[in-house]
Amino acid sequence: QIKVGSYLIKSDNHGDHIEARKIFQLLSEKEIPSASFKLGWMYENGIGGERNIIKAATSYKLAASRNQNNAYLYLANLALIDQSNRNILLAASYSSIAKKKNVTGSNSLLNRLLPLLNSHELDEMAILISSLESEIEKIKLINS
DSSP: OHHHHHHHHTSSOHHHHHHHHHHHHHHHHTTOHHHHHHHHHHHHHTTTSOOOHHHHHHHHHHHHHTTOTHHHHHHHHHHHHOGGGOOHHHHHHHHHHHHHTTOTTHHHHHHHHGGGSOHHHHHHHHHHHHHHHHHHHHHHHHTO
16 A cells, blocks of 8 residues: 555646545554655645645654654754744754664754754753653554
């Protein structure tokens, strides 16, 4: 079903995109990590329905709780999407977690973000990282 959903995403037909989102939603509910991740990506990019950053973040967190570690980097990117409401601290925190999990590209993003933070924010970052990791762990426990 993952392959079918991935095939449908590549279609030029909007109806196929809607069907792909339904497939990934069902597979995510069956606790398939890559489906949760792909669903987040679809919400983030408005594929198969309305763009919804909150649902994208929720899906990425679910994927992260299922050891789909690249989801942390996508969560970092979500924190940077809205030009008027960028959250550098949140993005750096997710990037730091991704770096701990050896996610490709996380070190590069983190190195670009750290100089943008004030010194007092670095202390906050340690607390935020702990809080984010705890949130993902709670999601894992709820869904197991």
